[in-house]
Amino acid sequence: MIWEFALGDVSKCFGSDFNVFKNRPMQRNPNGDLQLVSRVYDLNGKRMEFEKPMTIVSEYDVPEDAWFFRENSHPTLMPYSVMMEIALQPCGFISTQSGAILNYTDIDLHYRNLDGNGNLLHCPDLRGKTIVNEVELLSTVASGDTIIQTHRFSLICDGQKFYEGDTVFGYFTHDSLANQVGLDSGKKVLPWINENPTEKSILIDLNSSESRQLLNENSEKPHFYLCDGQLSFSDVIRLVPEGGKYGNGYAYARKEVNPQDWFFPCHFHEDPVMPGSLGLEAIIQTLQAFALQKGLGDSFNNPRFSPVKSKVVWKYRGQIVPQNKYMQLDLHVKNITKKDGEIIISADANLWREDLRIYEISDIVLGISEA
Structure with a gap:
């Protein structure tokens, strides 16, 4: 399912509502060496009900010999960027699942991170472990051709929360991105x-x-x-x-x-x-x-x-x-x-x-x- 979201048919991941995006550019999960989600489950909340919170749980199975361990200066050190991606990528999944983009099927929108903070609470050795990410979609605001969504994430390993934060993502047109000041x-x-x-x-x-x-x-x-x-x-x-x-x-x-x-x-x-x-x-x-x-x-x-x-x-x-x-x-x-x-x-x-x-x-x- 994650592969379909990253490179394949998005409707196979999110259902027939997304058939309209076939053969069109649309929001994707990172792929290849940057695909840092193994699975998602335990989705709570209904599509298009933006006044209510939506939650999801994802997992990432960290390879013991992942490229980012091999290429780092110490074999136990996960790069901060990788930890950020593990935390943020399920936000894209829940944003798509929310259906916010379905109100804009006549235009192509791009998904981008705007703001965020991450609080490292503990520093576990994550090699060979499964990281659980609990994500909550807190709010959705649309204005013109732009959608802004706020999320909260918590990374957990072996039952202990070790990284948490809040972040803001948005959907933007090509022109608005090209004209950013x-x-x-x-x-x-x-x-x-x-x-x-x-x-x-x-x-x-x-x-x-x-x-x-x-x-x-x-x-x-x-x-x-x-x-x-x-x-x-x-x-x-x-x-x-x-x-x-x-x-x-x-x-x-x-x-x-x-x-x-x-x-x-x-x-x-x-x-x-x-x-x-x-x-x-x-x-x-x-x-x-x-x-x-x-x-x-x-x-x-x-x-x-x-x-x-x-x-x-x-x-x-x-x-x-x-x-x-x-x-x-x-x-x-x-x-x-x-x-x-x-x-x-x-x-x-x-x-x-x-x-x-x-x-x-x-x-x-x-x-x-x-x-």
Whole structure:
């Protein structure tokens, strides 16, 4: 059933009401390496009854050797972006099941995440486990050709809730997405480094083998390095160790958008767009580069990047599609603290589609601990 929603006949998943969308682009679940739902069940609520809450339960069977474990710096570390996708993908299922899109069968609408927050309560080893997600559709509001829906999610493993939050999704026309004005009402807001060109920065070219050697694993610290492959989302990183608006450190990164990037066909079928979660992963990668260059793991015998119990808030007001030329991001380190044998780095971040600021992330956190 999930495959039909991702790549096949949507009516086989949601019923004959959706026959009208055959051979047309419509909302899809991610597929391939980004399909992070195994099954859905226990649906409560009736289609088109938007004044009443609707709930659903989904499960994801986490492979012990999933690609995101193999390509990460530590074999037990689930990337934050993957955890976000596990939490958010069933929201798309319940949105479709609600039937909101059935009031707009004469136009093609695109499904996009707008806002959200995720609170990591515990940090379990999720390899080989089944993650249960309890999702509630809280509200549906339609205005013109736009639909806005609010959801609540809770991830549970072995009977313990470990990640929870709220999020907002919307349905938009192609024209409304093409004319998005970003977070600053169309005003041009530049990265901090552009406004402070005299600040001395450290340039890291991630396409250079020399730079990669500085940031990659070695025999003494086998779990403390910058990932390559499908978890790498930058070409160039610039670091200002004492810079940024808080004076505790600053990092900038840029990636040339390649229409052949692996995630476009996965997210979504016939509607390729970079997942917002991977933009957040790019920010985490840049924060890791800052930690590596600053030597924040030097006090550990065998350091690793580790998850930190914290609440992250995101806001998206734009998208990155294959036709775009590049994306850029920056982050401002707020605090570097040591607690209970762990170094914790917190930062606020922004991401641009070319010169338009479209993502804002508050309180992204990175831990460094003994492996």
